Amino acid sequence: MYSLTDLRAATEDLLATLDAVPDDDFAQDSLLPDWTIGHVAGHVALNSEGLARAARGLLDGVPRTMYDSNEVRAADIAELAAATPTQIRQRVRAGADDLHAALSDLHERTDLLGTEILRTPDGERRFRGEDVAWMRAREIYIHHADLGLSYTRHDWPEAFWRPLIEQFARKVSARLVAGDVNETWQADVVGPTVRGTAADLAWWLTGRPAGDGLDSDSGELPRIEAW
Numbered sequence: 001m002y003s004l005t006d007l008r009a010a011t012e013d014l015l016a017t018l019d020a021v022p023d024d025d026f027a028q029d030s031l032l033p034d035w036t037i038g039h040v041a042g043h044v045a046l047n048s049e050g051l052a053r054a055a056r057g058l059l060d061g062v063p064r065t066m067y068d069s070n071e072v073r074a075a076d077i078a079e080l081a082a083a084t085p086t087q088i089r090q091r092v093r094a095g096a097d098d099l100h101a102a103l104s105d106l107h108e109r110t111d112l113l114g115t116e117i118l119r120t121p122d123g124e125r126r127f128r129g130e131d132v133a134w135m136r137a138r139e140i141y142i143h144h145a146d147l148g149l150s151y152t153r154h155d156w157p158e159a160f161w162r163p164l165i166e167q168f169a170r171k172v173s174a175r176l177v178a179g180d181v182n183e184t185w186q187a188d189v190v191g192p193t194v195r196g197t198a199a200d201l202a203w204w205l206t207g208r209p210a211g212d213g214l215d216s217d218s219g220e221l222p223r224i225e226a227w
Contacts, residue, residue, distance in 0.1 A: 001107065001113070001130055001133055001134070002133040002134040002136075002137045002163075003133075003159070004100065004103055004104060004107065004133060006137070006157070006159055006160075007100070007103075007133055007136060007137050007140065008100060010137065010140045010141055010144070010160070011096045011100070011140055013144065013151070014044070014092075014140055014143075014144045014151075015089070015092060015093055015096070017144065017147065017149060017150070017151055018041055018088075018089050018092060019089065021037060021085070021147075021149065023084075023085040023086075025037060026038040026041070026085045026088065029148070030146055030147055030148050031145070031146045031147070031148040031208070031209075032146050035081075035146075036081060037147055037148070037149075038080075038081040038082070038083075038085070038088055039077060039078075039081040040143050040146050040147055041081075041088050041089070041092055041147075042076075042077050042080035042081040042083070042088055042091070043077050043143065044092055044095075044139060044140070044143050045080060045088065045091035045092040045094075045095045046073065046076055046077060046080060046091075046095070047095075047136070047139045048092075048095030048096050048098065048099040048136065048139075049091075049095045049098070049099075050066035050067050050073075051066060051099050051102075051132050051135065051136055052095065052098045052099040052101075052102045053065075053066065054066045054117045054132070055099070055102040055103060055105075055106050055129065055132055056102050057117070058106060058109075058112045058115050058117065058129050059102070059105055059106060059109065059112070063117070063118075065117070065118045065119065065120055065121050066117065066118070066119045066120070067119060067120050068120070068121070069120050069121065069122075070120055073120075099136060103132060103133055103136075106129055106132065107133075112129050113128065113129045113130035114128055114129065114130065115128060115129050116128055117129065117132075134163070137160060138164065141156055141160050142206055145203070146208075152199075153199045153200070153202065153203040153208075154197075154199045156199055156202065158181075158198075161198050161199055161202040162198070164202045164205065164206075165178075165185055165198065165201055165202050165205060166185065168205040168206075169185035169186075169187060169205065170187055170188050171187070171188075172187055172191070172205065172222050172224060173187055173189040173190065173191030173222050174187055174191040174192050174193065174194045174216070174221075174222050175187065175190075175191065175192070175193045175194070176193075176194050176201050177193060177194070177195045177196075178195075178196065178197060178198040178201055179195060179196070179197065180197045180198060181198050183198070191218075191222055192216045192217050192218035192220070192221075192222070193216070193217045194211075194214055194215070194216045194221060194222075195214065195215045195216075195217075196211075196213050196214035196215065197213060200212060200213035200214055201214065204221070204224065205224060206224075206226070207224045207225050207226030208226065
């Protein structure tokens with residue numbers, strides 16, 4: 001399980017960034033296609049609310065999905081992105097506080113950590129109670145960098161980029177070499193050797209801009225879909 005202390009610290013860093021963004025800049029483009037800074041912040045808020053709802057469902061013994069549907073999720077993000085910056089900031093903080101409280105309670109109930117949760121009612125994507133903190137950490141760290149402001153992937157701590165690489169390195173047909181930390185990750189399927197910093201490798205594994213800062217001995221990088 002991902003550390004709740006580290007998650008809280010990452011959340012406070014994100015909130016500090018959002019507090020420092022001039023209100024007019026919430027309408028500016030983020031690094032994500034078709035999303036403004038307001039969209040990214042709104043998504044982070046709604047993500048915490050959805051994860052808290054699912055976690056509380058486990059604790060209450062009344063299973064709840066994270067979202068009602070993908071369509072409702074998209075509409076909610078668009079609606080919140082159009083709210084005032086003050087309202088968006090308030091939702092981000094309130095959602096983070098609610099989720100942190102739910103996770104603190106959930107981690108006391110070890111009997112529930114293996115229980116399955118559905119992301120939406122169609123059941124296409126599932127996760128377990130023990131995955132919630134790590135899922136939230138990914139949202140916080142990655143979308144903090146997605147804002148396109150002063151915080152970047154190079155600010156990610158090892159406690160985040162290492163498990164991220166370890167989780168996704170197996171799923172890409174390449175041998176990954178991080179020269180800055182002198183480490184190698186081997187995929188299950190043989191492929192080219194991709195070299196770069198740990199932060200650049202982790203960023204690429206999320207499907208962000210096609211391999212910024214990376215080199216491949218084949219001349220091409222395996223394709224990774226954004227998520």
